[in-house]
Amino acid sequence: MFARPFTAALLLAAFLPAGAALAQPTAAATFQTNDGSAAGTATLSEGPTGVLLRIEVEGLDAGWHGVHFHAVGECSDAKFMSSGGHINHAQEADKAPHGLLNPEGPDFGDLPNLYVAEDGTGKAEMFSGLVSFDGQGERAALFDADGSAIVIHEGADDHASQPIGGAGARIACAVLERAE
Structure with missing residues:
Protein backbone atom coordinates (compact mmCIF):
# COMPACT_ATOMS: atom_id res chain seq x y z
CA MET A 1 0.00 0.00 0.00
CA PHE A 2 2.80 2.44 0.86
CA ALA A 3 5.45 1.04 -1.47
CA ARG A 4 4.82 3.29 -4.47
CA PRO A 5 4.82 6.70 -2.73
CA PHE A 6 7.78 5.65 -0.58
CA THR A 7 9.71 4.36 -3.61
CA ALA A 8 8.91 7.53 -5.56
CA ALA A 9 10.20 9.65 -2.68
CA LEU A 10 13.44 7.66 -2.52
CA LEU A 11 13.96 7.95 -6.27
CA LEU A 12 13.30 11.68 -6.20
CA ALA A 13 15.72 12.13 -3.31
CA ALA A 14 18.40 10.18 -5.18
CA PHE A 15 18.33 12.68 -8.07
CA LEU A 16 18.29 15.88 -6.02
CA PRO A 17 21.53 17.59 -5.05
CA ALA A 18 22.51 16.89 -1.44
CA GLY A 19 20.44 19.04 0.86
CA ALA A 20 18.28 20.50 -1.89
CA ALA A 21 15.06 19.07 -0.53
CA LEU A 22 15.80 20.43 2.94
CA ALA A 23 17.52 23.72 2.13
CA GLN A 24 16.99 26.15 4.97
CA PRO A 25 18.69 29.21 6.37
CA THR A 26 21.57 28.36 8.70
CA ALA A 27 23.83 30.20 11.13
CA ALA A 28 26.84 29.36 13.26
CA ALA A 29 28.65 30.64 16.32
CA THR A 30 31.93 29.90 18.12
CA PHE A 31 31.99 29.95 21.93
CA GLN A 32 34.75 31.59 23.90
CA THR A 33 35.28 31.47 27.65
CA ASN A 34 35.94 34.41 29.96
CA ASP A 35 39.69 34.07 29.37
CA GLY A 36 39.23 34.04 25.58
CA SER A 37 39.77 30.30 25.09
CA ALA A 38 37.78 28.48 22.42
CA ALA A 39 34.98 26.45 23.99
CA GLY A 40 33.01 24.92 21.12
CA THR A 41 30.41 25.75 18.50
CA ALA A 42 26.73 26.21 17.86
CA THR A 43 24.88 25.67 14.60
CA LEU A 44 21.39 26.92 13.95
CA SER A 45 18.85 25.91 11.33
CA GLU A 46 15.66 27.82 10.77
CA GLY A 47 12.46 25.89 10.23
CA PRO A 48 8.90 27.07 9.57
CA THR A 49 8.02 27.40 13.28
CA GLY A 50 11.32 28.26 14.95
CA VAL A 51 15.04 27.60 15.21
CA LEU A 52 16.87 24.33 15.87
CA LEU A 53 20.09 24.88 17.83
CA ARG A 54 22.89 22.32 18.15
CA ILE A 55 25.60 23.05 20.73
CA GLU A 56 28.92 21.23 21.17
CA VAL A 57 31.23 22.54 23.91
CA GLU A 58 34.43 21.54 25.68
CA GLY A 59 36.49 22.78 28.61
CA LEU A 60 33.52 23.71 30.81
CA ASP A 61 32.80 22.57 34.35
CA ALA A 62 30.70 19.43 34.66
CA GLY A 63 26.99 19.76 35.42
CA TRP A 64 23.95 21.65 34.17
CA HIS A 65 24.32 25.11 32.63
CA GLY A 66 21.73 27.69 31.66
CA VAL A 67 21.73 28.72 28.00
CA HIS A 68 20.02 31.80 26.58
CA PHE A 69 19.78 33.88 23.42
CA HIS A 70 21.06 37.37 24.31
CA ALA A 71 19.94 40.57 22.62
CA VAL A 72 23.28 41.89 21.29
CA GLY A 73 25.68 40.05 19.01
CA GLU A 74 28.77 40.91 21.00
CA CYS A 75 31.05 39.01 23.38
CA SER A 76 33.80 41.62 23.70
CA ASP A 77 34.20 41.96 27.46
CA ALA A 78 35.47 39.24 29.81
CA LYS A 79 32.15 38.89 31.66
CA PHE A 80 30.13 39.00 28.40
CA MET A 81 27.90 41.81 29.64
CA SER A 82 28.22 43.39 26.17
CA SER A 83 25.76 40.75 24.94
CA GLY A 84 23.00 42.54 26.88
CA GLY A 85 20.04 40.77 28.46
CA HIS A 86 17.90 38.04 27.00
CA ILE A 87 16.14 38.66 23.71
CA ASN A 88 12.81 40.17 24.72
CA HIS A 89 11.73 42.53 21.93
CA ALA A 90 8.26 43.39 23.24
CA GLN A 91 7.55 46.90 24.49
CA GLU A 92 8.89 47.41 28.02
CA ALA A 93 5.44 47.10 29.61
CA ASP A 94 4.72 43.92 27.61
CA LYS A 95 8.04 42.10 28.13
CA ALA A 96 7.60 38.56 29.34
CA PRO A 97 9.41 37.51 32.51
CA HIS A 98 12.16 34.90 32.38
CA GLY A 99 11.44 31.22 32.58
CA LEU A 100 10.22 28.32 30.48
CA LEU A 101 8.20 27.23 33.53
CA ASN A 102 7.07 30.72 34.54
CA PRO A 103 3.28 31.04 34.06
CA GLU A 104 3.82 34.59 32.75
CA GLY A 105 6.88 33.75 30.67
CA PRO A 106 8.92 32.77 28.85
CA ASP A 107 10.99 35.55 27.37
CA PHE A 108 12.24 35.07 23.80
CA GLY A 109 15.77 34.18 24.93
CA ASP A 110 14.85 31.24 27.16
CA LEU A 111 16.27 27.82 26.27
CA ALA A 117 29.98 15.64 31.35
CA GLU A 118 32.87 15.05 33.75
CA ASP A 119 35.35 15.33 30.85
CA GLY A 120 34.19 18.92 30.21
CA THR A 121 32.31 18.17 27.00
CA GLY A 122 28.67 18.83 26.34
CA LYS A 123 26.33 18.30 23.42
CA ALA A 124 22.72 19.33 23.09
CA GLU A 125 20.08 19.93 20.49
CA MET A 126 17.39 22.46 21.39
CA PHE A 127 14.44 23.98 19.60
CA SER A 128 12.95 27.42 20.18
CA GLY A 129 9.62 28.41 18.69
CA LEU A 130 10.15 31.88 20.20
CA VAL A 131 12.75 33.15 17.70
CA SER A 132 13.45 33.26 13.98
CA PHE A 133 16.32 34.60 11.93
CA ASP A 134 14.49 37.71 10.69
CA GLY A 135 11.29 38.03 12.75
CA GLN A 136 9.07 35.62 10.82
CA GLY A 137 5.71 34.78 12.36
CA GLU A 138 6.00 37.57 14.94
CA ARG A 139 8.87 35.71 16.61
CA ALA A 140 11.89 37.65 17.84
CA ALA A 141 14.58 38.27 15.20
CA LEU A 142 18.03 36.88 15.95
CA PHE A 143 19.54 38.94 13.13
CA ASP A 144 18.13 42.36 13.96
CA ALA A 145 20.26 45.54 13.72
CA ASP A 146 22.62 44.57 16.56
CA GLY A 147 22.56 40.79 16.11
CA SER A 148 22.38 38.22 18.89
CA ALA A 149 24.61 35.98 21.00
CA ILE A 150 24.25 32.68 22.82
CA VAL A 151 25.43 32.76 26.42
CA ILE A 152 26.18 29.78 28.67
CA HIS A 153 25.95 30.36 32.43
CA GLU A 154 27.92 28.76 35.28
CA GLY A 155 24.92 26.95 36.78
CA ALA A 156 21.56 25.50 35.92
CA ASP A 157 18.56 27.67 35.07
CA ASP A 158 15.55 26.87 37.29
CA HIS A 159 13.31 28.23 34.49
CA ALA A 160 11.23 30.36 36.85
CA SER A 161 13.06 32.78 39.13
CA GLN A 162 14.04 36.29 38.02
CA PRO A 163 16.02 37.58 36.30
CA ILE A 164 17.96 34.55 34.93
CA GLY A 165 16.69 31.53 36.81
CA GLY A 166 19.59 31.54 39.27
CA ALA A 167 22.01 30.44 36.53
CA GLY A 168 24.84 32.68 37.73
CA ALA A 169 27.73 34.24 35.88
CA ARG A 170 28.20 34.13 32.12
CA ILE A 171 31.01 31.66 31.37
CA ALA A 172 30.88 31.28 27.57
CA CYS A 173 29.58 33.45 24.77
CA ALA A 174 29.15 33.08 21.00
CA VAL A 175 28.09 35.69 18.44
CA LEU A 176 25.62 34.41 15.84
CA GLU A 177 26.70 34.71 12.21
CA ARG A 178 24.74 33.74 9.12
CA ALA A 179 26.25 30.84 7.21
CA GLU A 180 27.23 31.51 3.61
Missing part, protein backbone atom coordinates in the same frame (compact mmCIF):
# COMPACT_ATOMS: atom_id res chain seq x y z
CA PRO A 112 16.64 24.46 28.05
CA ASN A 113 19.75 23.72 30.11
CA LEU A 114 22.92 22.17 28.68
CA TYR A 115 24.57 19.22 30.46
CA VAL A 116 28.38 19.01 30.51
Whole structure:
Protein backbone atom coordinates (compact mmCIF):
# COMPACT_ATOMS: atom_id res chain seq x y z
CA MET A 1 0.00 0.00 0.00
CA PHE A 2 2.80 2.44 0.86
CA ALA A 3 5.45 1.04 -1.47
CA ARG A 4 4.82 3.29 -4.47
CA PRO A 5 4.82 6.70 -2.73
CA PHE A 6 7.78 5.65 -0.58
CA THR A 7 9.71 4.36 -3.61
CA ALA A 8 8.91 7.53 -5.56
CA ALA A 9 10.20 9.65 -2.68
CA LEU A 10 13.44 7.66 -2.52
CA LEU A 11 13.96 7.95 -6.27
CA LEU A 12 13.30 11.68 -6.20
CA ALA A 13 15.72 12.13 -3.31
CA ALA A 14 18.40 10.18 -5.18
CA PHE A 15 18.33 12.68 -8.07
CA LEU A 16 18.29 15.88 -6.02
CA PRO A 17 21.53 17.59 -5.05
CA ALA A 18 22.51 16.89 -1.44
CA GLY A 19 20.44 19.04 0.86
CA ALA A 20 18.28 20.50 -1.89
CA ALA A 21 15.06 19.07 -0.53
CA LEU A 22 15.80 20.43 2.94
CA ALA A 23 17.52 23.72 2.13
CA GLN A 24 16.99 26.15 4.97
CA PRO A 25 18.69 29.21 6.37
CA THR A 26 21.57 28.36 8.70
CA ALA A 27 23.83 30.20 11.13
CA ALA A 28 26.84 29.36 13.26
CA ALA A 29 28.65 30.64 16.32
CA THR A 30 31.93 29.90 18.12
CA PHE A 31 31.99 29.95 21.93
CA GLN A 32 34.75 31.59 23.90
CA THR A 33 35.28 31.47 27.65
CA ASN A 34 35.94 34.41 29.96
CA ASP A 35 39.69 34.07 29.37
CA GLY A 36 39.23 34.04 25.58
CA SER A 37 39.77 30.30 25.09
CA ALA A 38 37.78 28.48 22.42
CA ALA A 39 34.98 26.45 23.99
CA GLY A 40 33.01 24.92 21.12
CA THR A 41 30.41 25.75 18.50
CA ALA A 42 26.73 26.21 17.86
CA THR A 43 24.88 25.67 14.60
CA LEU A 44 21.39 26.92 13.95
CA SER A 45 18.85 25.91 11.33
CA GLU A 46 15.66 27.82 10.77
CA GLY A 47 12.46 25.89 10.23
CA PRO A 48 8.90 27.07 9.57
CA THR A 49 8.02 27.40 13.28
CA GLY A 50 11.32 28.26 14.95
CA VAL A 51 15.04 27.60 15.21
CA LEU A 52 16.87 24.33 15.87
CA LEU A 53 20.09 24.88 17.83
CA ARG A 54 22.89 22.32 18.15
CA ILE A 55 25.60 23.05 20.73
CA GLU A 56 28.92 21.23 21.17
CA VAL A 57 31.23 22.54 23.91
CA GLU A 58 34.43 21.54 25.68
CA GLY A 59 36.49 22.78 28.61
CA LEU A 60 33.52 23.71 30.81
CA ASP A 61 32.80 22.57 34.35
CA ALA A 62 30.70 19.43 34.66
CA GLY A 63 26.99 19.76 35.42
CA TRP A 64 23.95 21.65 34.17
CA HIS A 65 24.32 25.11 32.63
CA GLY A 66 21.73 27.69 31.66
CA VAL A 67 21.73 28.72 28.00
CA HIS A 68 20.02 31.80 26.58
CA PHE A 69 19.78 33.88 23.42
CA HIS A 70 21.06 37.37 24.31
CA ALA A 71 19.94 40.57 22.62
CA VAL A 72 23.28 41.89 21.29
CA GLY A 73 25.68 40.05 19.01
CA GLU A 74 28.77 40.91 21.00
CA CYS A 75 31.05 39.01 23.38
CA SER A 76 33.80 41.62 23.70
CA ASP A 77 34.20 41.96 27.46
CA ALA A 78 35.47 39.24 29.81
CA LYS A 79 32.15 38.89 31.66
CA PHE A 80 30.13 39.00 28.40
CA MET A 81 27.90 41.81 29.64
CA SER A 82 28.22 43.39 26.17
CA SER A 83 25.76 40.75 24.94
CA GLY A 84 23.00 42.54 26.88
CA GLY A 85 20.04 40.77 28.46
CA HIS A 86 17.90 38.04 27.00
CA ILE A 87 16.14 38.66 23.71
CA ASN A 88 12.81 40.17 24.72
CA HIS A 89 11.73 42.53 21.93
CA ALA A 90 8.26 43.39 23.24
CA GLN A 91 7.55 46.90 24.49
CA GLU A 92 8.89 47.41 28.02
CA ALA A 93 5.44 47.10 29.61
CA ASP A 94 4.72 43.92 27.61
CA LYS A 95 8.04 42.10 28.13
CA ALA A 96 7.60 38.56 29.34
CA PRO A 97 9.41 37.51 32.51
CA HIS A 98 12.16 34.90 32.38
CA GLY A 99 11.44 31.22 32.58
CA LEU A 100 10.22 28.32 30.48
CA LEU A 101 8.20 27.23 33.53
CA ASN A 102 7.07 30.72 34.54
CA PRO A 103 3.28 31.04 34.06
CA GLU A 104 3.82 34.59 32.75
CA GLY A 105 6.88 33.75 30.67
CA PRO A 106 8.92 32.77 28.85
CA ASP A 107 10.99 35.55 27.37
CA PHE A 108 12.24 35.07 23.80
CA GLY A 109 15.77 34.18 24.93
CA ASP A 110 14.85 31.24 27.16
CA LEU A 111 16.27 27.82 26.27
CA PRO A 112 16.64 24.46 28.05
CA ASN A 113 19.75 23.72 30.11
CA LEU A 114 22.92 22.17 28.68
CA TYR A 115 24.57 19.22 30.46
CA VAL A 116 28.38 19.01 30.51
CA ALA A 117 29.98 15.64 31.35
CA GLU A 118 32.87 15.05 33.75
CA ASP A 119 35.35 15.33 30.85
CA GLY A 120 34.19 18.92 30.21
CA THR A 121 32.31 18.17 27.00
CA GLY A 122 28.67 18.83 26.34
CA LYS A 123 26.33 18.30 23.42
CA ALA A 124 22.72 19.33 23.09
CA GLU A 125 20.08 19.93 20.49
CA MET A 126 17.39 22.46 21.39
CA PHE A 127 14.44 23.98 19.60
CA SER A 128 12.95 27.42 20.18
CA GLY A 129 9.62 28.41 18.69
CA LEU A 130 10.15 31.88 20.20
CA VAL A 131 12.75 33.15 17.70
CA SER A 132 13.45 33.26 13.98
CA PHE A 133 16.32 34.60 11.93
CA ASP A 134 14.49 37.71 10.69
CA GLY A 135 11.29 38.03 12.75
CA GLN A 136 9.07 35.62 10.82
CA GLY A 137 5.71 34.78 12.36
CA GLU A 138 6.00 37.57 14.94
CA ARG A 139 8.87 35.71 16.61
CA ALA A 140 11.89 37.65 17.84
CA ALA A 141 14.58 38.27 15.20
CA LEU A 142 18.03 36.88 15.95
CA PHE A 143 19.54 38.94 13.13
CA ASP A 144 18.13 42.36 13.96
CA ALA A 145 20.26 45.54 13.72
CA ASP A 146 22.62 44.57 16.56
CA GLY A 147 22.56 40.79 16.11
CA SER A 148 22.38 38.22 18.89
CA ALA A 149 24.61 35.98 21.00
CA ILE A 150 24.25 32.68 22.82
CA VAL A 151 25.43 32.76 26.42
CA ILE A 152 26.18 29.78 28.67
CA HIS A 153 25.95 30.36 32.43
CA GLU A 154 27.92 28.76 35.28
CA GLY A 155 24.92 26.95 36.78
CA ALA A 156 21.56 25.50 35.92
CA ASP A 157 18.56 27.67 35.07
CA ASP A 158 15.55 26.87 37.29
CA HIS A 159 13.31 28.23 34.49
CA ALA A 160 11.23 30.36 36.85
CA SER A 161 13.06 32.78 39.13
CA GLN A 162 14.04 36.29 38.02
CA PRO A 163 16.02 37.58 36.30
CA ILE A 164 17.96 34.55 34.93
CA GLY A 165 16.69 31.53 36.81
CA GLY A 166 19.59 31.54 39.27
CA ALA A 167 22.01 30.44 36.53
CA GLY A 168 24.84 32.68 37.73
CA ALA A 169 27.73 34.24 35.88
CA ARG A 170 28.20 34.13 32.12
CA ILE A 171 31.01 31.66 31.37
CA ALA A 172 30.88 31.28 27.57
CA CYS A 173 29.58 33.45 24.77
CA ALA A 174 29.15 33.08 21.00
CA VAL A 175 28.09 35.69 18.44
CA LEU A 176 25.62 34.41 15.84
CA GLU A 177 26.70 34.71 12.21
CA ARG A 178 24.74 33.74 9.12
CA ALA A 179 26.25 30.84 7.21
CA GLU A 180 27.23 31.51 3.61
